[in-house]
Amino acid sequence: xxxxxxxxxLPVPQARAGDPxxxxxxxxxxxxxLYVYVFExxxxxxxxxxxxxxxxxxxxxxxxxxxxxxxxGGWLFGIxxxxxxxxxxxxxxxxxxxxxxxxxPPEADAGPDDLLIRQEHEExxxxxxxxxxxxxxxxxxxxxxxxxxxEQIAEITGAVAGTVKSRLHxxxxxxxKLMENENAT
Amino acid sequence: xxxxxxxxFERHRRAEVSLDHLRHKVLAGLPASGSAEASEPNxxxxxxxxxxxxxxxxxxxxxxxxxxxxxxxxxxTVGAANLAMKAGFQPSPPIxxxxxxxxxxxxxxxxxxxxxLLPPIKPVPPAQASRPSARPRSEGLPTLKHC
Numbered sequence: 001x002x003x004x005x006x007x008x009x010l011p012v013p014q015a016r017a018g019d020p021x022x023x024x025x026x027x028x029x030x031x032x033x034l035y036v037y038v039f040e041x042x043x044x045x046x047x048x049x050x051x052x053x054x055x056x057x058x059x060x061x062x063x064x065x066x067x068x069x070x071x072x073g074g075w076l077f078g079i080x081x082x083x084x085x086x087x088x089x090x091x092x093x094x095x096x097x098x099x100x101x102x103x104x105p106p107e108a109d110a111g112p113d114d115l116l117i118r119q120e121h122e123e124x125x126x127x128x129x130x131x132x133x134x135x136x137x138x139x140x141x142x143x144x145x146x147x148x149x150x151e152q153i154a155e156i157t158g159a160v161a162g163t164v165k166s167r168l169h170x171x172x173x174x175x176x177k178l179m180e181n182e183n184a185t
Numbered sequence: 186x187x188x189x190x191x192x193x194f195e196r197h198r199r200a201e202v203s204l205d206h207l208r209h210k211v212l213a214g215l216p217a218s219g220s221a222e223a224s225e226p227n228x229x230x231x232x233x234x235x236x237x238x239x240x241x242x243x244x245x246x247x248x249x250x251x252x253x254x255x256x257x258x259x260x261x262t263v264g265a266a267n268l269a270m271k272a273g274f275q276p277s278p279p280i281x282x283x284x285x286x287x288x289x290x291x292x293x294x295x296x297x298x299x300x301x302l303l304p305p306i307k308p309v310p311p312a313q314a315s316r317p318s319a320r321p322r323s324e325g326l327p328t329l330k331h332c
Contacts, residue, residue, distance in 0.1 A: 018216055117189065129189075
């Protein structure tokens with residue numbers, strides 16, 4: 001689980017100054033989470049690698065646009081998220097999938113560890129994750145992979161906090177329900 | 186029991202080789218430390234100079250390019266002619282450098298030659314100066330006869 005204090009240790013100021021060693025640390029820290037996030041959204045290995053590479057290049061090029069150093073992770077995921085959206089738009093018009101879910105009063109959000117999965121159910125979990133609509137999948141992945149807060153996910157996805165809360169609530173609920181159904185059968 | 190994060194990371198762990206490779210590729214493309222910020226003002230200055238030169242070229246030179254080309258050709262011709270003239274010209278010694286004694290001797294010889302060749306000149310008696318009349322000028326005027 002990502003610790004809050006980790007942000008203080010990330011060499012973002014050095015990276016701003018163009019220190020390649022600092023960039024190496026940052027890229028090493030985020031390469032796998034970014035890849036997981038992108039891959040689970042696009043389901044194409046080569047495209048995911050390309051998008052992670054483009055995200056790194058864009059980050060190095062536009063680091064001056066990052067206002068707060070402690071938001072580096074969210075900012076990086078925001079770049080990757082935009083790349084995923086561009087790809088979705090290019091591939092198909094998934095308007096139905098991108099449509100908003102009706103806002104409902106969500107229950108209190110717990111951390112990503114609240115959903116614990118048995119080893120024998122891992123495959124099911126992955127399959128169920130794939131079956132979620134992209135907007136819900138995106139939110140739940142950001143929640144699972146980096147434990148971003150609702151506000152951070154809202155910034156990354158460009159949605160309002162209420163919508164993110166709602167999406168996360170429905171995604172988790174859907175996952176639980178699907179897993180219960182799978183277990184029941 | 187595993188968290189979703191653990192499951193996801195384990196599933197994609199094998200991609201780390203490719204990710205390491207692409208990370209090195211991206212790092213190799215990064216500018217050297219400090220050069221990015223240091224080059225910013227220089228780049229801005231270069232862009233400004235380039236913009237000014239381009240504007241000057243488009244607004245001053247290009248519209249009357251034929252005239253500029255003609256003037257340039259003319260100057261080239263003048264320069265070439267100047268060079269050619271300089272190459273064929275033998276510079277005379279400066280006047281101040283001629284010895285003064287030789288010049289004086291030359292003048293003396295010419296004067297002697299002239300006195301030998303020409304007859305002696307008689308002094309001309311000074312012409313009688315016309316004395317101004319004592320009478321008023323009006324009296325000296327011819328009288329008009331009345332018809």
